[in-house]
Amino acid sequence: MRRVPKIFLVSILVLIVQEALFPQIRLFGSFPDIFPALVVCVAIYSGPEHGAITGFLIGLAADIFLTSPFGVSALVYTLVGYLIGRMAESIDWKNSWTAVAIICSVGTAISGVGFGTILLLLGNDAIAKSGFISSIFLTSAFNLFLGPLVGGLLNRPSRKQSNIVRSGQMVLNQ
Numbered sequence: 001m002r003r004v005p006k007i008f009l010v011s012i013l014v015l016i017v018q019e020a021l022f023p024q025i026r027l028f029g030s031f032p033d034i035f036p037a038l039v040v041c042v043a044i045y046s047g048p049e050h051g052a053i054t055g056f057l058i059g060l061a062a063d064i065f066l067t068s069p070f071g072v073s074a075l076v077y078t079l080v081g082y083l084i085g086r087m088a089e090s091i092d093w094k095n096s097w098t099a100v101a102i103i104c105s106v107g108t109a110i111s112g113v114g115f116g117t118i119l120l121l122l123g124n125d126a127i128a129k130s131g132f133i134s135s136i137f138l139t140s141a142f143n144l145f146l147g148p149l150v151g152g153l154l155n156r157p158s159r160k161q162s163n164i165v166r167s168g169q170m171v172l173n174q
Contacts, residue, residue, distance in 0.1 A: 003046050003154075007054060010153045014038045015061055029131065030138040033108070035062050035073075037147040039081040040107035044093050044100060045154050048085025055081030068115075069122055076114040080107055097148045104147025105140045112136035 014034050022032045035058050043051025059074030066073065084107050093099040113136065119127045 003050065006154065007042055007046065007050060010150065011038060011054060011058060013153070014150065015058070018062075019065055027142075028134075028138055030135045030142075032142040032146060033139045034143065034146050034150065035059075035077065036080065036108040036111040036139075037104040037143040037150050039077045039111075040084050040104045041100065041147060041151040041154050043081045043083075043085035043107075044088045044103065045151065046085075047089065048082045051081030051085035052078050053081075055079070068119060068124070072115060072118050072122075076111050076118065079114065080111050083110075097151070100151045101144050101148050104151070105144040108143040108147075109136055109140045112139060 018032075018034050022034065025031055038058060039051060039055040042054040055077030056074050059077035060071075062073040062077070063070045084103065093103055112132075116127050116132050116136070
C-alpha cells in the first residue's frame with residue numbers, strides 16, 4: 001500500500017512526458033511510447049495486481065489521446081501488467097537493470113502485438129499497411145533504454161528507508 005502514492009506520482013510524470021515531450025521526438029518515423037515500460041516496471045516492482053491496475057488506468061489515459069477504439073490500450077496494458085507481474089513473482093528481476101531493460105522491451109513488443117491484433121480483429125486494416133511492425137521494434141528499442149529509468153523512479157528508496165539503511169538498522173516487513 002505504501003507504493004501507491006509513488007506509483008501515482010510516477011504515472012502522472014510519465015503521462016506528462018509522454019504527451020508533452022515525446023510527440024516532438026521522432027526517430028525513424030516513430031516516437032517513444034513509455035506507457036508499456038511504466039506498466040511493466042510497476043508489475044515487476046509491485047506485483048500483478050498493481051501492474052494490472054496501473055495498466056488499466058494508464059491504458060485509459062492513452063486511449064484518450066489515441067484515435068483507436070476506446071479501451072483497446074486499457075485491455076492490452078492490463079493483461080501485460082498482470083502477466084509480467086505474475087512472472088516477476090517467480091523470477092527475481094528487481095535487482096538487475098539489464099533484466100528490467102530487457103523485460104520492458106519485451107513487454108512493449110507484447111503490448112504492440114496485442115494492440116495490433118485487437119485492432120485487426122475489430123476490422124482496422126490500416127494497421128497492416130502503416131508500418132506497424134517497424135513501429136513495434138522501434139518502440140521496444142526505445143523502452144530498452146527508458147524502462148530502467150522508470151524502474152529507477154519506482155524503486156528508489158524513500159528518505160526514511162535510505163536513512164535507516166545508512167544507520168545500519170535492520171528493517172523487517174517493508
